Amino acid sequence: MIYFDNSATTKIEPTVLETYLKVSEQFYGNPSSLHLLGDTPAKLLAQSRAQIANEIGVQPNEIFFTSGGTEGDNWAIKGTAFEKMRYGKHIITSTVEHPAVYESMKQLESFGWDVTFLPADDKGLISPKDLKEAIREDTVLVSIIAVNNEVGTVQPIREIGEVLRDYPSIHFHVDAVQALGMVDLDLGPASRVDMAVFSGHKFKAPRGIGFIYIKDGRQIAPLLTGGGQERDMRSGTENLPAIASMSRAVRLTLDNEQEKRTHLRNMQTKIRTYLETKEKVKIFTPEMHAPHILCFGIEGIRGEVTVHAFEEYNIFISTTSACSSRAMDVDSSTLSAMGVPKHIAETANRVSLAAENTEDEVDQFIKAFDEIYEKFQVING
Numbered sequence: 001m002i003y004f005d006n007s008a009t010t011k012i013e014p015t016v017l018e019t020y021l022k023v024s025e026q027f028y029g030n031p032s033s034l035h036l037l038g039d040t041p042a043k044l045l046a047q048s049r050a051q052i053a054n055e056i057g058v059q060p061n062e063i064f065f066t067s068g069g070t071e072g073d074n075w076a077i078k079g080t081a082f083e084k085m086r087y088g089k090h091i092i093t094s095t096v097e098h099p100a101v102y103e104s105m106k107q108l109e110s111f112g113w114d115v116t117f118l119p120a121d122d123k124g125l126i127s128p129k130d131l132k133e134a135i136r137e138d139t140v141l142v143s144i145i146a147v148n149n150e151v152g153t154v155q156p157i158r159e160i161g162e163v164l165r166d167y168p169s170i171h172f173h174v175d176a177v178q179a180l181g182m183v184d185l186d187l188g189p190a191s192r193v194d195m196a197v198f199s200g201h202k203f204k205a206p207r208g209i210g211f212i213y214i215k216d217g218r219q220i221a222p223l224l225t226g227g228g229q230e231r232d233m234r235s236g237t238e239n240l241p242a243i244a245s246m247s248r249a250v251r252l253t254l255d256n257e258q259e260k261r262t263h264l265r266n267m268q269t270k271i272r273t274y275l276e277t278k279e280k281v282k283i284f285t286p287e288m289h290a291p292h293i294l295c296f297g298i299e300g301i302r303g304e305v306t307v308h309a310f311e312e313y314n315i316f317i318s319t320t321s322a323c324s325s326r327a328m329d330v331d332s333s334t335l336s337a338m339g340v341p342k343h344i345a346e347t348a349n350r351v352s353l354a355a356e357n358t359e360d361e362v363d364q365f366i367k368a369f370d371e372i373y374e375k376f377q378v379i380n381g
């Protein structure tokens, strides 16, 4: 079995699963309980927070645990909107965001907020100049994805941050769900990024856990109110087994980060170089962007047909974005924002790699592709 759908979700790492099981079995007390069984969980919670903060170069009090990327994006966006509605109701985002951002913006629009969706070029890139021009007196938030989940475009987060230095009151949120370990993330006191969202299951931690970085001093309203966990910012009993195992997964992901990126890039380049030899293949991923994502289409063949053809070889790829591919229509996709016509966007497939994938798997993928491509040529003439 060859799993090339790692941007949809990853297989949990065995030692991460061990941590999950151990914490579930041995430290089941509630971290908020005053008795002895709450003590170790409370310490473990603090340790996990400190470890994650340390790994990404921020302070422990700037990390809040969530249920994953969707919650993090909803919180950063709506939490800022609610907190700052007295000052303004204008938000800037892009046309190449994940639905967790896009739909949050749409909902805020329906409640009276005004949202500017910045256009993207044919590589899926937005322009810091366009962003500057879109800023208004009443702009309270800028939300931009770091690494696009459909095609792997890496946005110029640092340059956008430079533009925003002239507007210190605007919150800058970055959806970094596809970014951990894959690109350099510049967080911490010197960075202009105020919030960044991460999701455990994208880096070999369990499902249903994630974290958000919120820069010290930046205020956002909580969305989940209740028992006051996470310093009153995100109520709900902490999912300690998932949190502790995610902190391990963050460390493992960032261990030998550069070597892993080189390995991913080599595999991606091998597939790209091969696909470039095929007359009827169009590659949508721009060169030298994220090392783990490659989006392409075979002329005249719908993406789902190709997915199922690979399935017969026990190779698992996706159409563009697995979390939305069953539900979302092509018109609101990244490819559409890049100006790809609908009938071509519908051919799109995404290969998304993880560090444990091998060159041998890439060779097997190429061999299967050859056969599938030939078969399609025979059928389509």
Ligand SMILES: Cc1ncc(COP(=O)(O)O)c(C=O)c1O
Pocket: 007, 008, 067, 068, 069, 070, 071, 073, 098, 100, 145, 147, 148, 149, 175, 176, 177, 178, 199, 200, 201, 210, 323
């Ligand atoms: C860029 C991006 N943002 C947000 C999400 C949502 O994350 P989650 O699945 O943890 O809710 C995803 C999931 O694919 C994503 O790729």
